Amino acid sequence: MSDRPEPDQAVRDSFARQSFMTTLGAALVEAGAGNVLIAYGRNEAFCQQHGYLHAGVATAIADSACGYAALSMAPPGADVLTIEFKVNFLRPASGERFEARGRVVKPGAQISVCAAEVWETAPRRRLIVTMSATMFIAKGGAETPA
Amino acid sequence: MSDRPEPDQAVRDSFARQSFMTTLGAALVEAGAGNVLIAYGRNEAFCQQHGYLHAGVATAIADSACGYAALSMAPPGADVLTIEFKVNFLRPASGERFEARGRVVKPGAQISVCAAEVWETAPRRRLIVTMSATMFIAKGGAETPA
Amino acid sequence: MSDRPEPDQAVRDSFARQSFMTTLGAALVEAGAGNVLIAYGRNEAFCQQHGYLHAGVATAIADSACGYAALSMAPPGADVLTIEFKVNFLRPASGERFEARGRVVKPGAQISVCAAEVWETAPRRRLIVTMSATMFIAKGGAETPA
Amino acid sequence: MSDRPEPDQAVRDSFARQSFMTTLGAALVEAGAGNVLIAYGRNEAFCQQHGYLHAGVATAIADSACGYAALSMAPPGADVLTIEFKVNFLRPASGERFEARGRVVKPGAQISVCAAEVWETAPRRRLIVTMSATMFIAKGGAETPA
Numbered sequence: 001m002s003d004r005p006e007p008d009q010a011v012r013d014s015f016a017r018q019s020f021m022t023t024l025g026a027a028l029v030e031a032g033a034g035n036v037l038i039a040y041g042r043n044e045a046f047c048q049q050h051g052y053l054h055a056g057v058a059t060a061i062a063d064s065a066c067g068y069a070a071l072s073m074a075p076p077g078a079d080v081l082t083i084e085f086k087v088n089f090l091r092p093a094s095g096e097r098f099e100a101r102g103r104v105v106k107p108g109a110q111i112s113v114c115a116a117e118v119w120e121t122a123p124r125r126r127l128i129v130t131m132s133a134t135m136f137i138a139k140g141g142a143e144t145p146a
Numbered sequence: 147m148s149d150r151p152e153p154d155q156a157v158r159d160s161f162a163r164q165s166f167m168t169t170l171g172a173a174l175v176e177a178g179a180g181n182v183l184i185a186y187g188r189n190e191a192f193c194q195q196h197g198y199l200h201a202g203v204a205t206a207i208a209d210s211a212c213g214y215a216a217l218s219m220a221p222p223g224a225d226v227l228t229i230e231f232k233v234n235f236l237r238p239a240s241g242e243r244f245e246a247r248g249r250v251v252k253p254g255a256q257i258s259v260c261a262a263e264v265w266e267t268a269p270r271r272r273l274i275v276t277m278s279a280t281m282f283i284a285k286g287g288a289e290t291p292a
Numbered sequence: 293m294s295d296r297p298e299p300d301q302a303v304r305d306s307f308a309r310q311s312f313m314t315t316l317g318a319a320l321v322e323a324g325a326g327n328v329l330i331a332y333g334r335n336e337a338f339c340q341q342h343g344y345l346h347a348g349v350a351t352a353i354a355d356s357a358c359g360y361a362a363l364s365m366a367p368p369g370a371d372v373l374t375i376e377f378k379v380n381f382l383r384p385a386s387g388e389r390f391e392a393r394g395r396v397v398k399p400g401a402q403i404s405v406c407a408a409e410v411w412e413t414a415p416r417r418r419l420i421v422t423m424s425a426t427m428f429i430a431k432g433g434a435e436t437p438a
Numbered sequence: 439m440s441d442r443p444e445p446d447q448a449v450r451d452s453f454a455r456q457s458f459m460t461t462l463g464a465a466l467v468e469a470g471a472g473n474v475l476i477a478y479g480r481n482e483a484f485c486q487q488h489g490y491l492h493a494g495v496a497t498a499i500a501d502s503a504c505g506y507a508a509l510s511m512a513p514p515g516a517d518v519l520t521i522e523f524k525v526n527f528l529r530p531a532s533g534e535r536f537e538a539r540g541r542v543v544k545p546g547a548q549i550s551v552c553a554a555e556v557w558e559t560a561p562r563r564r565l566i567v568t569m570s571a572t573m574f575i576a577k578g579g580a581e582t583p584a
Binding site: 232234236237251252259261273276278280 | 378380382383397398405407419422424426
Binding site: 014015017018019020022023044045046047048049054055056057059060061063064081082083084085086087088089092 | 163195
């Protein structure tokens, strides 16, 4: 028994279809009720010029964390599309292990505002990235908020 | 002869050290005088749940385009660090070929403000992503604006 | 005769109802087809600690410029709500006269992405602020994208 | 006696010089150790087209809250300049009383990353705005991060 919620099946299924998450070796650890936790590690194939993970990696994973946080509160059958996000990079991703926590700040029928934090967890725990994101809730499989 | 500028060597060298760009198959097409063009294509390993390129891919490449645009205007030996960026996703990255154009909006000794646009170029040309980014100009190899 | 478009009446009427614009002495110079120009001047009552116009002033006017650019392309009777914006401050607003130009980057039935630039126009012309904004198109007078 | 910290004098002095805060009737309630609270109320002169406070008002006050949070952690004699911020508008500012809480997320010698939340406090308490901001720490009175 655990206080960690079982990931909602729709979230888990969608995450499994994101080939980028698989390629990065990212794991969906928790999902449900507007909260998502994704864990990942350093990978030599995704670095920037100093050998740290590229800013795009933390961003991609934080985006998925926000999107699935929104999806976990959306009606059955809905899809979630990222309208925009802003990311602040507080420290370089120089460590070995990381986790991104996404949460819904304000759910809505059409727009959900989300936030994520990315933490380096090894060799030491420290906050490295913050994201603020806006998600569009699409009913019945629409693929763009146009 | 060509009106395309030869990429500045410091930019080219740094780009070549970004393993994420190599992994994505991204190519530095132009660089110099505050402008950078990076081209890339669809890759099954970097998609989201609908089979389109993940938002993190365009973001990573746009970030590199902005960073190298800033580096192309920085003093010799300087390094460029991303402080923050904001990205709007206008259309899904459903196509086959893409290019990201980064440019310096306002150069500075310590802070450069940059912008990037990502265009789908095949099968049709259309704007899919806009980025606004803030870069820190680090002298002598500093790795964080702390 | 002039190449400046007559402001669309719905935009002009809504602008006139924004008491903040009146209080600031801001004038709607152009509006139509996804483009808006608002002019304003320095006012001692709206400054920050160095005597320059407060960052919130350029932001408010750029927000109105983006919102009315979106409204100028929206269906009759629609209303436009700001979902979010990001602003970069390139230089202090130390001058006397300013103008904000807003435009629609990507119109949509439910979401319009807009951009604005604020220029100091006197004593010299220079770019001081850039904004990227997301607008919600509300039909029939809804007041929130919830 | 109170657990509310006395506002740091440098913060209080600078806030008093911001004529826009005075014009808006905003009050610096708390300041110190990276946290700032500013309270304000509805004012007919600063509204948008529906009679709610203009988005620029909450933005200006949240910006001041972030800036003074950063200043409260900066060295004596330093000044703080806003590089950029992003704001999400969660609900219309339809109420009568508001407060903006700013805090430092990551302090730095040259760059401080801050966040603010704006709450409507009357007639009901609800979150209406979130801000993420980047501040430049200027030593000795510099006025731009150029």
